Amino acid sequence: MTARLxxxxxxxxxxxxxxxxxxxxxxxxxxxxxxxxxxxxxLKYPAGFKNFDYVNLAAPKGGRFSHLPPSFAFNxxxxxxxxxxxxxxxxxxxxxxxxxxxxxxVRALDxxxxxxxxxxxxxxxxxxxxxxxxxxxxxxFHDGSKLTAEDAAWSITTLKEKGHPVIRQLLxxxxxxxxxxxxxxxxxxxxxxxxxxxxFVAGLPIFSKAFYASRDFEAATLDxxxxxxxYKVGKFEAGRFIEYERVKDWWGKDLPVSxxxxxxxxxxxxxxxxxxxxxxxxxxGHYLFREEFTSRIWATRYDFPAIKDGRVKREVLExxxxxxxxxxxxxxxxxxxxDPRVREAMILAFDFEWTNKNIMYDSYERTHSYFQNSxxxxxxxxxxxxxxxxxxxxxxxxxxxxxxxxxxxVTDGSGQDRRLLRRAAQLLEAAGYSIKDGRRQDTGGRPxxxxxxxxxxxxxxHHMPYIRNLERIGVTANLxxxxxxxxxxxxxxxxxxVAIQRFSFSSTPxxxxxSYLGSDAAAxxxxxxxxxxxxxxxxxxxxxxxxxxxxxxxxxxxxxLDRVLRAGRYWVPQWYKGSHWLAYWDRFEHPxxxxxxxxxxxxxxxxKPDKA
Numbered sequence: 001m002t003a004r005l006x007x008x009x010x011x012x013x014x015x016x017x018x019x020x021x022x023x024x025x026x027x028x029x030x031x032x033x034x035x036x037x038x039x040x041x042x043l044k045y046p047a048g049f050k051n052f053d054y055v056n057l058a059a060p061k062g063g064r065f066s067h068l069p070p071s072f073a074f075n076x077x078x079x080x081x082x083x084x085x086x087x088x089x090x091x092x093x094x095x096x097x098x099x100x101x102x103x104x105x106v107r108a109l110d111x112x113x114x115x116x117x118x119x120x121x122x123x124x125x126x127x128x129x130x131x132x133x134x135x136x137x138x139x140x141f142h143d144g145s146k147l148t149a150e151d152a153a154w155s156i157t158t159l160k161e162k163g164h165p166v167i168r169q170l171l172x173x174x175x176x177x178x179x180x181x182x183x184x185x186x187x188x189x190x191x192x193x194x195x196x197x198x199x200f201v202a203g204l205p206i207f208s209k210a211f212y213a214s215r216d217f218e219a220a221t222l223d224x225x226x227x228x229x230x231y232k233v234g235k236f237e238a239g240r241f242i243e244y245e246r247v248k249d250w251w252g253k254d255l256p257v258s259x260x261x262x263x264x265x266x267x268x269x270x271x272x273x274x275x276x277x278x279x280x281x282x283x284x285g286h287y288l289f290r291e292e293f294t295s296r297i298w299a300t301r302y303d304f305p306a307i308k309d310g311r312v313k314r315e316v317l318e319x320x321x322x323x324x325x326x327x328x329x330x331x332x333x334x335x336x337x338x339d340p341r342v343r344e345a346m347i348l349a350f351d352f353e354w355t356n357k358n359i360m361y362d363s364y365e366r367t368h369s370y371f372q373n374s375x376x377x378x379x380x381x382x383x384x385x386x387x388x389x390x391x392x393x394x395x396x397x398x399x400x401x402x403x404x405x406x407x408x409x410v411t412d413g414s415g416q417d418r419r420l421l422r423r424a425a426q427l428l429e430a431a432g433y434s435i436k437d438g439r440r441q442d443t444g445g446r447p448x449x450x451x452x453x454x455x456x457x458x459x460x461x462h463h464m465p466y467i468r469n470l471e472r473i474g475v476t477a478n479l480x481x482x483x484x485x486x487x488x489x490x491x492x493x494x495x496x497x498v499a500i501q502r503f504s505f506s507s508t509p510x511x512x513x514x515s516y517l518g519s520d521a522a523a524x525x526x527x528x529x530x531x532x533x534x535x536x537x538x539x540x541x542x543x544x545x546x547x548x549x550x551x552x553x554x555x556x557x558x559x560x561l562d563r564v565l566r567a568g569r570y571w572v573p574q575w576y577k578g579s580h581w582l583a584y585w586d587r588f589e590h591p592x593x594x595x596x597x598x599x600x601x602x603x604x605x606x607x608k609p610d611k612a
Contacts, residue, residue, distance in 0.1 A: 001260060005540055008345070026375050030226040032124065032132060033121065033122035033123070033124055034122050034124070034125065035047045035048075035115070035116060035121075035122045036105070036108075036115060036116040036117070036122075036124050037105065037115050037123065037198070037199055037202065038111065038112055038113055038114040038115070039112070039195065039508045039551070039554075040511075040550060040551055041547075042114075042375060043111075043112065044108065044111050044114060045108065045114075045116060045256075049116075049256050050256055050259065050319045050471075051237060051256055051259040051260055052108060052109070052110065052256075052257070052259075052260070052261075052595075053110060054109065054110050054591055054593060054594065054595040054600060054604060055259065055260025055261055055591065055604050056260050056591050056604070056606070057259055057260045057590035059260055059263045059470040059589075059604075059606035060263065060606055060607070060609050061246070061248075061263055061264075061265065061606075062263075062264070062265050062607055062609075063263075063264055063265060063266075063587070063606070063607020063608075063611070064264060064265065064266045064267070064268065064269065064607070065264040065266070065267040065268070065288065065289060065588070065602040065605065066268040066269075066270060066276060066287035066288045066289065067267075067268075067269065067270070067287055067288070067289040067290065067291075067602070068269070068270055068271075068272070068287065068290060068291075069095035069096065069269045069271075070503075070514075070599075071095075072095050072292050073086070073098070074085075074086060074087055074088075074093070074166060074167065075089055075090065075091060075092065075093045075164055075488075076092070076093045076094065076095045076097075077092035077093065077095075077484055077485065077488055078095065078484070079271055079272065079273050079455070079483075079484035080092055080238075080239040080271050080273065080483075080484055080485060081093055081094035081238060081239060081242070081271065082220065082222070082238055082239065082485075083220035083221055083222060083512045084097060084221065084222055084223065084224060084225060084233065085217075085218075085219065085220060085225070086098070086169065087159060087163050087164055087219060088162065088163060088164055088217070088218050088220075089164050089165060089203065089218075089526050090218055090219065090220040090357075090493070091201055091220030092484070092485050092488060094236070094269065095269050096241045096242065096244055096267075096269050097225075097233075098205060098229075099229055099231045099244055099267075100225070100227035100228075100229045100232055100233060100244065101205030101206060101207070101227050101228060101229045102118055102119040102139065102147065102202070102206050102227075102228040102229050102252065103118055103119060103202065103204060103205060103206065104116055104117070104118065104119050104120040104123075104152065104185075104201070104202040104204075105117050105120060105123075105199070105202040105203065106118045106134050106203070106257050107203070107598075108257075108595075109596070109597050109598035109600055110358065110595040110596050110597065111225075111594030111597065112506075112508055112597060113199075113506065113507060115199055115202055115203065116256065116257050117136075117255075117257070118252060118255065118257055118258075119135060119136060119139045119147060119152070119206055119228070119252075120133040120134055120135055120136065120185070120202070120239075121134050121135075121136050122134055123202075126211070128189070128191060128193070129175075129188055129189050129190070129191055129193075130186070130187075130188055130189075131186075131187045131189075131198055131201075132180070132184055132185065132186055132187075132581075133149075133152070133184075133185040133187065133202070134183055134184060135147065135148060135149050135152065135182070135183045135184070135359075135415040136183075136251075137183060138251045139228065139252070140228065140251045141208050141211075141226050141228045141245060142226060142227050142228060142232050143211065145208065145225060145382065147206060147208075147228050148179065148182045148183070149179035149180070149181065149182055149183055149184050149185040149479070150179040150182070150209060151206055151207065151208055151209050152177070152185045152206050152527075153177040153178050153179045153185055153186075154207070154209040154212075154441070155204065155205065155206050155207045155209075156171075156187065156201060156204060157176075157177050158207070158217055159171065160174055161205060162217050162218050162238055164526065165524050165525060165527055165528060166515050166526070166528060167204075169199070169514065169520070169521060169524060169527065170196070170197065170200050170511055170512060170514075170515060171197070171201070172190055172191075173189050173190040173192070173193035173194060173197050173393070173475060173511075174187070174188070174190075174197060174201065175188045175189060175190055176188045177201075183467060194510055194514075194546040195221055195510045195511070195546055195547075196510035196511030196512060196546070197511055200511065200512075200562040204238035206228060207225070207226075207465075208226045208228075211225065211226040212231055214218040215317040215561070220498070222236075222238060228246075229250075230246065230247060230250050230252065230253070230258065230261075230262040231244035231245060231246055231247060231267070232244065232245055232247055233245075234266065239271060240270075240432055241268055241269060241270050241271060242268070242269050243266050243267070243268045243269075244266065244268070244269075245265065245266055246264065246265045246266070247263060247323045248265075252306040253437075253537050259414035260604065261603050261604060263455050263602075263604075263605065263606035263607070264601060264602055264605075264606070267602050268287070270286070270287045273484065274457065274458075275294065275457075275458040275485065276458065279294075279301065281295055282583070283304045283306065285306075285585060286584040288584060288587060288588075289582070289583075289584040289585075289588070289601070289602070290582070290583045290584065291580055291581060291582055291583075291599075292581040292582070293581075294458065295359075295361045295363040295364070296359070296360070296361065298361075298363070298581050299361040299363070302314060302583065306585070307583075309438075310586065311585060311586055312583060312584065312585050312586065313583070313584055313585075313586055314581075314582065314583050315582045315583075316579050316581060316582070317401075317579060317580040317582060317594055317599070318394055318578065318579055318580075319373075319577075319578050319579050319580055320578075320596050320597065321373075321374075321504070321506075321507065321597055321598075322372065322373055322374035322504070322505055322506070322507060323367065323372040323373035323374075323504075323571070323576035323577075323578065324370070324372060324378065324502055324503050324504035324505055324576075325351060325367065325369070325370040325371075325372070325502065325503045325505075325570040325571065326367055326500075326501070326502035326503075326573070326574045326575065327367060327500070327501075327572050327573045327574040328346075328350075328452070328498045328499070328500055328571060328572040328578060329342055329497070329498065329499055329500070329501055329530040329531045329534075329570065329571045330346060330498055330531060330570060330571060330572070331492055331494060331496055331497055331499075331530065331531065331532055332495070332531055332533070332570065333522075333532040334497060336448055336450070336497075336606070337497075339432075340568060341427040341430055341431040342427070342430070342431050342433070342448070342570045343568075343569040344424075344425040344427055344569045344572065345424035345425070345428050345431075345473065345475075346424075346450075346498075347408055347569060347572050347573070348409065348420045348421070348423055348424035348427070349420075349421065349424050349466065349469040349470050349472075349473060349475075350408075350466050350469070350572050351411045351413070351414070351415050351416070351417060351465065351469065352366050352408065352411065352574075352575065353410060353411045353412075353413040353460060353464075354411065354413050354414065354465065355465065355466075356575065357413060358415075359461050359462060360575070363577060364576060364577050365375040365575060365576060365577065366408060366573065366574075366575055366576035367573040367574055367575055367576050368405075368407050368408065368566070368573060369405075369562050369566065370503070370510070370517075370561075370562050370565050370566070371505060371558055371559075371562055373576060373578050374507070374578050375555050375557035376509070376554075376555050376559060376562065377403040377559070377562060378559040378560075378562040378563045378566070379405070379559075380404065381402075381403055381404060382401075382402060382543060382559075382560070382563065383530055383556065383559075385556040386556055386559055386560045386563070387402070389544055389556065389557060389559050389560040390402065390563070390564075393540070396536075396537050397564060397567070398567045399508045399539060400567045401564055401567050405562065405563045405566050405567075406567055406569070408572075408573050415465055415470075416472065421469060421472055421473055424473050425473045425474070425567065426507055428448070428473060428474065428475070433448050433474070435474050438474060439474050439476060440473070440474035440475055440476075447476055448474075448475050448476065449476040449477070449478075450470065450475055450476070450477045450478075450497050450498060451477075451478055451479075451480050451496070451497045451498070452467070452477065452478070452479045452480065452497070452498050452499075453480050453482065453487065453490060453491075453496040453497070453498065453499045453500075454479055454480065454481050454482070454487075454500070455481070455482060455483065455484045455486075455487035457481060459500070460479060460481070463479050464479075467479065476497045491530065492525060492526045494525075494530070494532065498572075499530060500574075501530055503516055503528065507597060508551075508554065509545060509554075509558065510545060510546050510554075511546055512612075513545060513546075513561075514539075514542055515527055515528050515529065516528045516529055516568075517529060517533050517538055517542060517561075517565070518533075518538070518539055518542055519533075519534040519536070519538075519539050520534065522534040531570040531571060532571055533565075533568070535564075535568070537564060538561065538564055538565065538568075541557060541560055541561040541564060542561065542562075544557040544560070545557040545558055545561065580599060582601075584607060586608075586611075587607060587608055587611040588605050588606065588607060588608065589605065589606055589607075589608055590605040590606070591604055592602060
C-alpha cells in the first residue's frame with residue numbers, strides 16, 4: 001500500500017540537522033562573515049544572492065492550502081494532536097509547528113546540504129570549537145519584541161537540557177551557548193564533535209526567553225507559543241485541524257532565503273484517524289492537496305467526477321532523495337529476536353513479489369538497503385576503500401560482510417514459496433525452536449510468539465499473508481491495532497515486538513545516525529533506534545562517517561556501514577518508489593522545476609489569483 005510510509009515516517013532530523021559541516025583545513029579569518037555553510041565547503045549561492053533558483057518571484061500572495069501532513073518530527077503525530085509543544089517528548093504535537101519559529105539558517109533545497117542565513121545574517125568561525133552567529137537587528141517575535149542572541153542562546157541550552165531525546169542526543173557535543181551582546185551568539189562545541197552538529201544548531205527553533213519565564217517548557221499544552229517565523233498559529237481544533245496564518249508584516253519576508261516562498265495566507269493541516277475517510281474528504285473538497293501513499297487508491301479510486309472534468313489534477317514528481325530504510329523493525333531487546341537466525345527466518349517468510357502484485361499493483365521495488373536509492377547503498381563486493389574500513393573488524397564481523405551484501409531473496413510469487421519457508425524453518429530449528437503440536441517452542445517449552453504493532457487499519461492487508469506464512473513455519477503471530485497516540489507511546493517505550501517505520505536519512509548523513517543506529521540510542525527512551533542495535537563495530541563505522549572530510553570518503557563509509565547493518569538482519573525490508581504521487585484541486589500553480597532535494601510544497605507553490 002505505502003511506498004514511503006511518509007505519513008508514518010520520521011524526518012531524518014529537524015530543519016537543519018539534515019546537513020553537515022566540515023571546516024576547511026585552514027580556517028578563514030575570524031572576522032569574515034560567512035553567509036552560508038555546507039558539508040564540504042561548497043555553496044551554490046554566492047554572498048549577496050537575491051533568491052533561490054527554484055522559486056517564482058512573481059508568485060502572488062494569498063489563498064489557502066490544505067492537506068494531510070506528509071511527515072513528522074520528534075513528538076508530532078500524523079493522525080491527531082493534543083499539544084502545540086513539538087520539541088519535547090511529552091504529548092502528541094501538531095505537525096507544522098516548526099513554520100512558526102525562525103531559525104538561525106535554513107536549507108537550500110537544490111543543494112544536498114547547504115544552509116543560508118535567516119535570523120542570523122551569517123556566522124564567524126574562529127576554530128572547530130567556536131562559532132559566532134550574528135543575529136539580524138530586524139529579527140522580531142510575533143508580538144513585536146526583539147529577537148536577540150540571548151533568546152537564541154536560551155533556546156539552544158534549553159533544548160539540550162529539556163528537549164526531545166533525539167534533540168538532546170544530537171546536542172551531546174554542544175558545550176555551551178551564550179550571548180556576547182544582543183546580536184552575537186557564541187556557540188561552543190567539543191573538539192571532537194560531529195560534522196552535523198553546527199548545522200543542527202543552525203536549524204533549531206528560536207524561542208522567546210521572556211515568554212517562557214513563567215511557563216513550563218516541557219508541558220504538553222495547547223497554549224499558542226510565541227513564534228518568530230513566517231507563519232503563526234491561527235484557528236485549530238485539537239485532533240481535527242490546525243491552521244497557520246501568514247504573518248504579512250514578517251520581518252524576514254524580503255530576505256534572499258524567503259523571496260518567492262511562503263505564498264499562501266493560510267495553510268491548514270487536517271487530521272484523520274482513518275485513511276479511507278480521509279480520501280473521501282479529499283474527493284469532496286474538504287482539503288485541497290493530497291500526496292497519495294496508497295497504491296490501491298492511486299490505481300483504482302482516482303476516477304471520481306472532479307478528476308474526470310479536470311477540477312482535480314494528478315502529477316507524478318521524481319524523488320531524487322535517498323528512500324531510506326522502510327520495513328518491519330524487530331525489537332532485539334526482546335529475547336526472541338536476539339538470534340540473527342530468527343530474524344532471517346522472519347525475512348524469508350515475507351513474500352514481497354506476491355504482495356506487490358496482488359495488493360500494491362506492481363507499483364514498488366524491493367528495499368534492500370538502509371541507504372536505498374542513493375550512492376551510499378552497498379553493491380557488489382567491497383571496494384578497496386571499503387575493505388580498508390572493514391578489515392580492522394574482520395574477527396568481529398560475519399564473513400558475508402566481505403562479499404556481496406545481503407539482499408532479500410526473490411520469491412516465486414505464489415504467496416507461500418516452499419523453498420524459502422523450508423529454509424526459514426531450518427533457521428528456527430538451528431536457533432533452538434523445535435516443532436511441538438504444530439508450534440515452535442524453545443528448549444523450555446515456551447512458544448515463539450510475534451505481535452505486529454499497527455496504527456492504521458488500511459495496512460492490515462499487507463500483514464495477513466505474512467502472518468499466515470509465519471504460522472506455516474510454526475510461529476504464532478498476531479496483529480495488534482492501536483490508536484495513533486498509543487502507537488507512538490509504545491514506540492517511545494520500545495514496547496513492541498515488530499513495528500513499521502521508515503527512516504529517511506539525508507544526502508549527507510552524519511551525527512544523526514547515532515540516534516537511529518548507535519548503542520547509546522538503544523537504551524535511550526524515545527530514540528529512533530527501534531531495533532535496539534547495539535554493536536561497537538557499527539558505532540565505530542558511524543564515527544568514520546561523522547569524521548569524513550570529503551563526500552567520497554563519506555560515501556565509502558556509508559557503504560561499509562550498510563554492509564554490516566544488512567548482515568545483522570535487524571529488519572524485514574519492505575518497498576520504495578522514487579517518485580511522489582500528487583493530487584490537488586485546480587486552485588494552485590507551482591514552479592516548472594521542483595528543487596532536487598525536496599518537494600517544495602507548499603513553500604514554493606501559490607494560489608491561482610482567480611481562485612484564491
